[in-house]
Amino acid sequence: MGAARLLAGLRRYFASGVTRPAAWRRGQLHALLRLLGEREEELVRALEQDLGKSRTEAFLSEVAVVRAEAGFALSHLDRWMAPERIPVPGGLRPARAWTQARPLGSVLIIGPWNYPLQLVLAPLVGALAAGNTAVLKPSELASATSRVLARLVPQYLDPEAVAVVEGGPEASTDLLAQPFDHVFYTGGERVGRIVLKAAAEHLTPVTLELGGKSPAVVVGGDLRTAARRIAYGKFMNAAQTCVAPDYVLTTPDAAPVLAGALADAVREFYGSDPRASADYGRIINEHHFDRLVGLLSDGTVVSGGRHERAERYLEPTVLRDVDPDSALMREEIFGPLLPILEVADLAEAIDFIGARPHPLAAYLFSDRDEDLLAFTERVQAGGLAHNVCTIQLAVPGLPFGGVGASGTGSYHGRQSFTTFSHLQPVFSKPARMDTLRLAYPPFGPLKRRL
Numbered sequence: 001m002g003a004a005r006l007l008a009g010l011r012r013y014f015a016s017g018v019t020r021p022a023a024w025r026r027g028q029l030h031a032l033l034r035l036l037g038e039r040e041e042e043l044v045r046a047l048e049q050d051l052g053k054s055r056t057e058a059f060l061s062e063v064a065v066v067r068a069e070a071g072f073a074l075s076h077l078d079r080w081m082a083p084e085r086i087p088v089p090g091g092l093r094p095a096r097a098w099t100q101a102r103p104l105g106s107v108l109i110i111g112p113w114n115y116p117l118q119l120v121l122a123p124l125v126g127a128l129a130a131g132n133t134a135v136l137k138p139s140e141l142a143s144a145t146s147r148v149l150a151r152l153v154p155q156y157l158d159p160e161a162v163a164v165v166e167g168g169p170e171a172s173t174d175l176l177a178q179p180f181d182h183v184f185y186t187g188g189e190r191v192g193r194i195v196l197k198a199a200a201e202h203l204t205p206v207t208l209e210l211g212g213k214s215p216a217v218v219v220g221g222d223l224r225t226a227a228r229r230i231a232y233g234k235f236m237n238a239a240q241t242c243v244a245p246d247y248v249l250t251t252p253d254a255a256p257v258l259a260g261a262l263a264d265a266v267r268e269f270y271g272s273d274p275r276a277s278a279d280y281g282r283i284i285n286e287h288h289f290d291r292l293v294g295l296l297s298d299g300t301v302v303s304g305g306r307h308e309r310a311e312r313y314l315e316p317t318v319l320r321d322v323d324p325d326s327a328l329m330r331e332e333i334f335g336p337l338l339p340i341l342e343v344a345d346l347a348e349a350i351d352f353i354g355a356r357p358h359p360l361a362a363y364l365f366s367d368r369d370e371d372l373l374a375f376t377e378r379v380q381a382g383g384l385a386h387n388v389c390t391i392q393l394a395v396p397g398l399p400f401g402g403v404g405a406s407g408t409g410s411y412h413g414r415q416s417f418t419t420f421s422h423l424q425p426v427f428s429k430p431a432r433m434d435t436l437r438l439a440y441p442p443f444g445p446l447k448r449r450l
């Protein structure tokens, strides 16, 4: 079906009002939970096929995240949908004023390949909770997951309200030419610009969940714990995670110790040959594999570095002696290369981050309250975390999104509901007795004084 006909059908269904009541929204969220529960095996297998994800990781970082979002939405939906009373100034009374969240209409959700299930279905939770109809466009690069979504979603969710369109840039381009009521895009900056321009044609509002170079600053605390937590956040999904720490900033005395501790953490997690570990993933395709291998020469490899193109395997790798102006430090790495750069202290680290585009996340490892405070006050990033990496996303109540170059808008928890709703203000005055008479012209001297 063409994109225009698809949207026309979704719009008609939305206009019928079927998707508005809380009962329909709840029904869809429960259906999504059933899909995730009953078809977990097929979903996890597709993720394994696309990205070599271990079953546990696929479950925890994709299926479980969507389940938590849907559960959170179900338990808060009544509160989110309830009208909120707004006080009316004395001169306008008698009257009532309130705000009421209304669904936007028909929305488009375009997903990337790195968490191809989570990053399509978690936004969908918000779209459904808010009472919208939606088109999902999963990434063609994670083709097994795209196929399984296209097959299962219509079996569980209302097929008149949710459609899955498979395909690459051409499919996205066709969809983006349509006047959707919101476009929710997750992916890289280059395509983000294309999405924003296409949406501008229809004045369609957009959420852009982009990426960037998220720093991890290590200036205090136990270095071995920091190393384990950084290695965990970095190397899951073979470091193809938008909020993975992209690089580390630390002091010259800590750098060699941290580098050694990171190598130890990798061994602890994935053994001495991560290639043989069921828990270590693969690079999505040859293009990204070649790009990453090309970046290896931008520093001194202090651990890891082995690779095998036929398998798209790239070992978790730590680098030092990296030029801040090299390609490794200019582009988002989005793969298992972790450069360690040296700074004199926390203040220099904060300046280093501030001189670059705002990252999606920024991490500080320290056990000093004044460091946590300074970092939190001075670093501008989509989100911040202290003494952990990446797992902040597992808190459904925390909004998730970028700022500046790392994105526009946010979601998760209540924020997902808000993103896909219009907060409609209503002002209501009784028709009986014209209590506005005092406001009408002519404005004699008496009224002017009022």
Ligand code: NAD
Pocket (backbone or CB within 6 Å): 110, 111, 112, 113, 114, 115, 119, 137, 138, 139, 140, 167, 168, 169, 172, 173, 186, 187, 188, 189, 190, 191, 192, 194, 195, 208, 209, 210, 211, 212, 241, 242, 243, 332, 334, 360, 401, 402, 407
């Ligand atoms: P991408 O930009 O290549 O593609 C994302 C989506 O855009 C896909 O569905 C693709 O089919 C579509 N697309 C590709 N070319 C297009 C075109 N010309 N016109 C319209 N649509 C097009 O992104 P990616 O490589 O899949 O994802 C990696 C990037 O995404 C990284 O930068 C990463 O940091 C970012 N990311 C961000 C988040 C987040 O939540 N903020 C999450 C995951 C990934």
